[in-house]
Amino acid sequence: MNTRRSFLKSTSWSMAVLAGAAADPLAQAPAQPGRTSPVNVPDSEIRIPRIQFGKTEISRLVVGCNPLYGYAHFNQILGSTMREWYTPEKVVEVLQRSAQLGINAFNYFHASRAPSDYERFQAAGGKMNLIAQGNVDPEILVKTLHPIAIYCHGEQVDNAYRTGRLDTIKEYCKKTRQQGVMVGVGSHIPEVLIRVEEEGWDVDFYAGCVYNRRRTPEELRRLLGGELPEMPGEVYLQDDPPRMYQFMRRTPKPCFAFKILAAGRVGSPEQAFRLAFQNIKPIDGVFVGMFPRFKDEIKENAFWTMTYGKPAA
Secondary structure, eight states: OHHHHHHHSSTHHHHIIIIIGGGOHHHHOOOOOOSSOGGGSOGGGOOOOEEEETTEEEESEEEOSGGGGTOOSSOHHHHHHHHHHOOHHHHHHHHHHHHHTTOOEEOOBOSTTHHHHHHHHHHTTOOOEEEEEESSOHHHHHHHHOOSEEEEOHHHHHHHHHTTOHHHHHHHHHHHHTTTSEEEEEESOHHHHHHHHHTTOSOSEEEEESSOTTOOHHHHHHHTTTOOOSSGGGOOOTTSHHHHHHHHHHSSSOEEEEOTTGGGTOSOHHHHHHHHHHHSOTTOEEEEOOOTTSSOHHHHHHHHHHHHSSOOO
């Protein structure tokens, strides 16, 4: 309780995050059309800004992992297309291309072929700073992959929150701390991260989905006038990002925003990158998945990060 008082001094902090964020004029500002197309910029001119994350300097743009293994969060057809295209060789190529453009951090997820794919990337001379999603025993991740940080996987955190078992997540964080790496908590629900912050958990950073895709059917019905859409687990509302961004600005700890492109739903990637970087702190970064089958998304994402994520003059 003392920790909560020392950080917030009142509940007005969390109320501002949840109620006031939607009115944030910065979050609602339209994007400015880019004067230069990313495809016309030579690779040598791409300069991705970096942030100090613990003892390591990393790129503000971190390679996301979902597309690599077909976690499209859109529909089954796109997921299958991703899995078909992303052979082990393609995973290595995409990580190499990312590194070539100055991206030096990877949001690793320990499942499927991920361990062998990353080993193949390393065998080819590749290097990335891993920010691992903690979906397995942190000791396993540290011993086999040597990540610089581990955060408890968002889906697991949200499930624990819904069932009143956040104490299990707190214990996971304690176990992670014992491994000597940076410790974080991920979530798709702003209230979860607010609660962790209010309770003063021993964590170093947060990973927040800017779209709350973990609403219950009952919550969706209340929001949508009694209606329930198909795929209720993949509902992306335009008013959601300001709420998560508000939390990220208010906490002094580093944050990583993910799904800033609404899993491919946004009409303008440029606008999404602009909103993200203008609404998070200078010490924060973004996780962005890459699926460069039809265009060089890696270069495009790097360009928008360079354009909107560089430090203010």
